[in-house]
Amino acid sequence: MFRAAVRLSVSGARSLTWTRLGCTAPLAQRCYSHGGKQETDDEFDARWVNYFNKADIDAWELRKGMNTLIGYDLVPEPKILDAALRACRRLDDLASAIRILEAVKDKSGPHKDIYPYLIQELRPTVDELGISTPEELGMDKL
């Protein structure tokens, strides 16, 4: 309909990384067009983990962070999602936690093996916090 998002547009490069390293999530790529210092993938991840790990994060910051993160052309690493889910717990917001899982599944687009990998990596956190995945709640079907 009115959706015009181009997801994982550099999918050629993504899948190269994917198959070479076996079963790892696609890496982030941040390019500064002014030719300054490039942020590495680890720096990007660390920055986002720090953002969500803020002890007194508020609901607005959680929403802003997640909406921005989903706007990037990448699927976030499990450690970023882990921090985001814990932030949801601090805010007593189970619905947003489930929504985040739905969003990253959608972000994976045609790459159907990313989401199971993410769930596998997040399983300890999800069990600890008591979050049910959309599949467990039957919300992945129409």
Added chain:
Amino acid sequence: MSQPMYLDRLDTPLPDRPWKDVLDSTDKSLKQKEKGPWTALSKEEKIALYRLKFNHTYPEMKRPSHEWKTVIGGMFIVFGITGLVVFWQCHYVYPPQPHTFGEEWQAKQIQRMLDMRINPITGFSAQWDYKNKQWK
């Protein structure tokens, strides 16, 4: 527009406000329970909490619609109406064809063009076999 709006968008997972703002007492007590450990919540309660905050799930947002049938159907109806208009126009609006379009005139015209050797190398007259008086 100046108020926070709810919007289901695939690229905006967490909208500005929850779907249900006005909570009745059952919803409020559920929200209180949400402050405790989530392992204590049943599946139905978790689904209820999701539905309080969000309208459509992602699969519901991505559900296919039947809009294309309306579009294609409407297109054909417009073509049909246009066809009728064109037909009426041909019958009632256009003046009679010039006399130079008639069969006899066209035949004489072609013969004249061949006699004049129009485009004899690669064009019109080149296609005519002058010896056998027929098209090549």
